[in-house]
Amino acid sequence: MLYFIGLGLGDAKDITVKGLEIVKQCSRVYLEAYTSILTVGKDALEDYYGRELILADRDMVEQEADEILKGADVSDVAFLVVGDPFGATTHSDLVLRAVNAGIQYRVIHNASIMNAVGCCGLQLYNFGETVSIVFWTDTWRPESFYDKIKKNRDLGMHTLCLLDIKVKEQSMENLMRGRKIYEPPRFMTVSQAAEQLLEIVQNRRERGDDLAISEETICVGLARVGAEDQVILAGTLRQLASCDLGGPLHSMIVTGHLHPLEVDMLQIGCPGRNPCIKYSYQDG
Amino acid sequence: MLYFIGLGLGDAKDITVKGLEIVKQCSRVYLEAYTSILTVGKDALEDYYGRELILADRDMVEQEADEILKGADVSDVAFLVVGDPFGATTHSDLVLRAVNAGIQYRVIHNASIMNAVGCCGLQLYNFGETVSIVFWTDTWRPESFYDKIKKNRDLGMHTLCLLDIKVKEQSMENLMRGRKIYEPPRFMTVSQAAEQLLEIVQNRRERGDDLAISEETICVGLARVGAEDQVILAGTLRQLASCDLGGPLHSMIVTGHLHPLEVDMLQIGCPGRNPCIKYSYQDG
Numbered sequence: 001m002l003y004f005i006g007l008g009l010g011d012a013k014d015i016t017v018k019g020l021e022i023v024k025q026c027s028r029v030y031l032e033a034y035t036s037i038l039t040v041g042k043d044a045l046e047d048y049y050g051r052e053l054i055l056a057d058r059d060m061v062e063q064e065a066d067e068i069l070k071g072a073d074v075s076d077v078a079f080l081v082v083g084d085p086f087g088a089t090t091h092s093d094l095v096l097r098a099v100n101a102g103i104q105y106r107v108i109h110n111a112s113i114m115n116a117v118g119c120c121g122l123q124l125y126n127f128g129e130t131v132s133i134v135f136w137t138d139t140w141r142p143e144s145f146y147d148k149i150k151k152n153r154d155l156g157m158h159t160l161c162l163l164d165i166k167v168k169e170q171s172m173e174n175l176m177r178g179r180k181i182y183e184p185p186r187f188m189t190v191s192q193a194a195e196q197l198l199e200i201v202q203n204r205r206e207r208g209d210d211l212a213i214s215e216e217t218i219c220v221g222l223a224r225v226g227a228e229d230q231v232i233l234a235g236t237l238r239q240l241a242s243c244d245l246g247g248p249l250h251s252m253i254v255t256g257h258l259h260p261l262e263v264d265m266l267q268i269g270c271p272g273r274n275p276c277i278k279y280s281y282q283d284g
Numbered sequence: 285m286l287y288f289i290g291l292g293l294g295d296a297k298d299i300t301v302k303g304l305e306i307v308k309q310c311s312r313v314y315l316e317a318y319t320s321i322l323t324v325g326k327d328a329l330e331d332y333y334g335r336e337l338i339l340a341d342r343d344m345v346e347q348e349a350d351e352i353l354k355g356a357d358v359s360d361v362a363f364l365v366v367g368d369p370f371g372a373t374t375h376s377d378l379v380l381r382a383v384n385a386g387i388q389y390r391v392i393h394n395a396s397i398m399n400a401v402g403c404c405g406l407q408l409y410n411f412g413e414t415v416s417i418v419f420w421t422d423t424w425r426p427e428s429f430y431d432k433i434k435k436n437r438d439l440g441m442h443t444l445c446l447l448d449i450k451v452k453e454q455s456m457e458n459l460m461r462g463r464k465i466y467e468p469p470r471f472m473t474v475s476q477a478a479e480q481l482l483e484i485v486q487n488r489r490e491r492g493d494d495l496a497i498s499e500e501t502i503c504v505g506l507a508r509v510g511a512e513d514q515v516i517l518a519g520t521l522r523q524l525a526s527c528d529l530g531g532p533l534h535s536m537i538v539t540g541h542l543h544p545l546e547v548d549m550l551q552i553g554c555p556g557r558n559p560c561i562k563y564s565y566q567d568g
Contacts, residue, residue: 006395008300008393008394009393010302011302012301013300013301013302013305014300014301014302014393015300015301016292016297016298016299016300016301016394017296017297017298017299017300017301017304018294018295018297018298020301021297084395084399084400084402085403086399086400086402086403086408087399087402087408092405092407092545092546092548092549093545095405095549096545096548096549107400107403107510109292109293109298109395109399109400109403109509109510110292110300110394110395111290111368111393111394111395111396111399112395112399114398114399114402114408115368115370115371115393115395115396115398115399116368116370116391116393118368118370118371118398119369119370119391119393121376121379123376124370124371124398124414125413125414125415125416126413127413127414128412128413128441129409129410129411129412129439129441130408130409130411131409132409151439155413155435157412157413225393226391226393261376261377261380262376264376264380265376265379265380
C-alpha cells in the first residue's frame with residue numbers, strides 16, 4: 001500500500017493520530033520537499049516519528065517515481081506531504097503511476113492552506129478560483145493572476161493567492177553549465193506579492209483599463225498559518241506592501257464583497273494579529 | 285484558552301496529535317453536532333479520548349454561548365468540530381463572543397471537505413464558489429445554486445456542492461405547537477441532489493434558457509470522504525441520479541473544464557470507486 005499522508009501546516013504534532021501510526025509501521029517513508037515547508041525541518045520530524053525520512057525533491061518524484069513505488073505492492077510505503085496530499089499536481093501523477101503499477105493507495109487527509117485560510121474570518125464559500133503569484137524576473141513578469149483576481153472580484157468573491165516557493169533553484173549560469181549547484185530557498189513574502197500586484201494596478205491604470213483592484217483594496221496577509229506564531233494582517237494593498245510578517249510561508253487574500261460578519265472577524269483579528277495595520281472601511 | 289479543534293473527516297483517529305493532547309488536558313470538551321458528522325458517533329470519540337464530551341447543538345451554540353465560554357479565561361475549554369473549525373459561520377460567531385469577553389482562542393486545523401475533495405483528482409485550484417443544495421419541500425424549491433454553478437462553469441471552474449443536513453428538525457406541527465420533538469436526522473444523498481438539479485435543468489430548458497448544465501454533464505459523487513469505506517463515482521448527472529453511494533455524508537461536484545490529468549484521475553478512480561459508472565468523454 002502507498003500511503004499519501006498530509007502533515008498539516010504547523011509542526012510535527014499536526015500529523016493525525018492515524019497518520020502517525022502509519023508512519024511508524026511503513027517500510028520506507030518519503031518526505032515531499034518542494035511544494036511547501038513546515039515551520040520545523042526534517043530533523044525535527046525524524047526525532048518525533050522516531051525514524052528516518054527520505055527527502056523527495058521534484059527531480060526524484062518526477063524522474064525516480066519507480067524507486068518510491070518499489071515494493072509498495074507487498075509492503076507499506078508512506079509519502080508525506082506538508083498540508084494535504086492533494087494540493088499539487090505532481091501527486092496526481094504519483095497516484096496514476098501507482099495505480100498503473102497495480103499498487104493500492106490510500107490518502108490520510110490533513111489541513112492545507114486551501115481550507116485553513118478560513119481562520120482569518122473570511123468564509124470559504126465566498127472564495128473563487130485560487131491563483132499563484134510567481135517571482136518576477138527582469139524579463140518574465142506575468143500578469144495573468146491579476147485577470148483571475150478580477151474575475152473573482154467581479155463576482156464578489158475573495159481570491160486566495162498562493163505565493164511562489166523556489167527550492168533547489170539553479171542560477172542561469174549553473175543551469176547552462178549543467179552544474180547541480182543550487183541557490184538558497186526563496187519564499188515570496190506578502191510584501192513582495194503586494195508590490196507586484198501594485199505594479200500591475202499601475203500598468204493597467206496607465207493603459208486606461210477598468211480597474212478591478214486599487215491601492216485601497218482590502219487584502220489579508222497570512223504567515224505561518226496553523227503555527228504558534230502565525231500572523232494575520234488585514235489592510236489595504238498599499239499597507240500590505242510595506243508590512244513584514246516574518247518567516248515563511250506567506251499567503252495573501254484579495255477580498256471581494258465583505259459580509260458584515262467577515263468585517264467583524266477581520267477587525268478583531270486572529271491570534272497573533274498585529275493591530276498596527278487597521279482595517280479600513282474605505283475599500284472600493 | 286478556548287480551543288477550536290478540527291476532527292477531520294473519518295473516525296476518532298483523524299484528530300491531530302496536537303488536538304488529542306489538548307482534548308485530554310481541557311477542563312470541558314464540547315462536540316459541535318449540527319453542521320457535520322463523523323462516521324463514528326459521540327460514544328466512540330469518548331472511548332477514544334477517555335473523557336466525557338458535551339454535545340453542543342445549534343440552540344446551545346447560538347443561545348447558550350456564555351455557558352461554553354464560562355471559565356475559558358482561566359482554564360482551557362475545547363470546542364470540537366468535524367472537519368476544520370472554519371467551515372460554518374456560527375463558529376465565527378463563537379470566536380467573536382470569546383474575543384469580546386477577553387478570552388484568548390486558538391485553532392487546531394484539520395482536513396475538511398473543502399480541501400479533501402481534491403482526492404477525486406480534480407485540482408482544488410480549478411474550483412469556483414462552493415454552493416449548498418438544500419432539501420426542497422412542496423412549497424420551497426430554491427434554484428439559486430444552479431445560477432452559481434452556471435457562473436463557475438462559464439469560467440471553466442468546478443463546483444463543490446455541499447448537501448443538506450437536517451439535524452434536530454421539527455415537523456411543522458411540532459414547531460407550531462412549540463413541542464421540542466425532533467425528526468430523525470436526514471442527510472441529502474448524491475442521488476437526491478442530482479435529481480433536484482435535473483429538475484432545474486428541465487425547468488430552464490422549458491423556459492428556453494441557455495443551458496449551463498445538461499443531463500450529460502460530468503459530475504462526481506463523493507461519500508464518506510476520508511473514511512475507510514469512502515466511495516467516489518464519476519458519471520453523467522443522469523447517471524448519478526440513480527446511484528446509491530451508501531450512508532452519509534455525501535457531496536457532489538459539477539465539473540467545469542477538465543484538464544487531461546483530471547480526466548485520467550477520474551477514470552482510474554480513488555480507492556473504493558465503483559467501476560460500474562464509467563466516465564464519459566461526451567461531456568458538453
